[in-house]
Amino acid sequence: MRNKRHSAKLQAAGIAIVILSVTALHLITPLDRITLHEIYQRLYYIPIIAAAVLFGMRGGFGAALFASLAYIPHISLHWQHRNFDYSLNQYAEIILFNVIGIVTGVLSDRSRRARARTERTAEELQKAYAELRQTFEQLLQAERLTSLGELSAAVVHEVRNPLGSIKGAVEILEDALPPDNPRREFADIAKREVERLDRLVGEFLHFARPPKPAVAPADVNEIVRSVATLTEQRAATQNVRVELSLAPDLPLLMIDAEQIKQVLLNLTINALQAMPGGGRIMLRTFSANGDGVAIEVEDEGGGVDTAIALRIFDPFFTTKEKGVGLGLSIAYKIAAQHGGSLSVSNSERGATFKLQFPSTPPQSARH
Numbered sequence: 001m002r003n004k005r006h007s008a009k010l011q012a013a014g015i016a017i018v019i020l021s022v023t024a025l026h027l028i029t030p031l032d033r034i035t036l037h038e039i040y041q042r043l044y045y046i047p048i049i050a051a052a053v054l055f056g057m058r059g060g061f062g063a064a065l066f067a068s069l070a071y072i073p074h075i076s077l078h079w080q081h082r083n084f085d086y087s088l089n090q091y092a093e094i095i096l097f098n099v100i101g102i103v104t105g106v107l108s109d110r111s112r113r114a115r116a117r118t119e120r121t122a123e124e125l126q127k128a129y130a131e132l133r134q135t136f137e138q139l140l141q142a143e144r145l146t147s148l149g150e151l152s153a154a155v156v157h158e159v160r161n162p163l164g165s166i167k168g169a170v171e172i173l174e175d176a177l178p179p180d181n182p183r184r185e186f187a188d189i190a191k192r193e194v195e196r197l198d199r200l201v202g203e204f205l206h207f208a209r210p211p212k213p214a215v216a217p218a219d220v221n222e223i224v225r226s227v228a229t230l231t232e233q234r235a236a237t238q239n240v241r242v243e244l245s246l247a248p249d250l251p252l253l254m255i256d257a258e259q260i261k262q263v264l265l266n267l268t269i270n271a272l273q274a275m276p277g278g279g280r281i282m283l284r285t286f287s288a289n290g291d292g293v294a295i296e297v298e299d300e301g302g303g304v305d306t307a308i309a310l311r312i313f314d315p316f317f318t319t320k321e322k323g324v325g326l327g328l329s330i331a332y333k334i335a336a337q338h339g340g341s342l343s344v345s346n347s348e349r350g351a352t353f354k355l356q357f358p359s360t361p362p363q364s365a366r367h
Helices: 002-028 034-043 045-079 084-176 183-208 220-237 257-273 327-337
Strands: 216-218 240-246 253-255 279-287 293-298 341-346 351-357
Touching: 002 034, 002 045, 034 045, 045 084, 084 183, 216 220, 216 257, 220 240, 220 257, 220 279, 220 293, 253 257, 257 279, 257 293, 257 327, 257 351, 327 341, 327 351
Parallel strands: 240 279
Antiparallel strands: 216 253, 279 293, 293 351, 341 351
């Protein structure tokens, strides 16, 4: 801004110098060289038009007025008594200076406003394109979730029954072995692995067929406080501070409070896992776009690699050694079932997950 003002001052000074230079040419040129004087008085139009183009109507009129004030003394002192008819012509020329300055300035202002409108339109189109692209990516994500959910449901249905049979058979074999038999250890291993598979299958089923939201009016600030309380002890053991920034007077939302609590717990626990050396987690609520509420979980865990940011909500995608890759997928699906969205971005020191809900839930979330 300072450089722009400095440049404008230099331009105005240059215009003034040109006007004064033309006036000086009038003063040093003999009066009998009328042709040169006629040329000089036309030279005033150059700085007047330049000022109008650069600074609009005010600039054009100001330059024309300055040129008039600089030229009038020459007319009144040297021409008015020597050649009265020619002096009248020069006075008319001064009027034309101001007309040209004003008209050119008005046209310049209109052109500048039209250019500004064009730039605003281009920015709005660019923003709309970015939002459309984001919506398209969300639709693709939802389609992938739906397809994989149906596939998971089919696979899990076929796997869960044999798991029950295997577990029952292992328990029968275990009962047939004496307590001091070393083979009981293998039976215990088999039982634990079957139980682990059963939990994994349960997660698949929860992802593939999550329960419909049981919506009711809920205070998101209370949900966030509850999540902070539940994770406070674990955070303290990792030297992590859980801080709250809750907007007052937020509207009650028609949501399933338990499902949203599950989403926030998942996000907060992920944040804790990203900060083994300590740090801060910020849980924040605020009004979103004047219609709806947003909840953010911000950590200091270094952020999300841009190479995986687009896949982070995909089912079974995980960067953890023992992770299944369903936590964020389930959270994304729960947000979508509420008519909301879940997104991730990088902040200065970590990642920020944003959970956003409209003030009015979709029909599918009400029933």
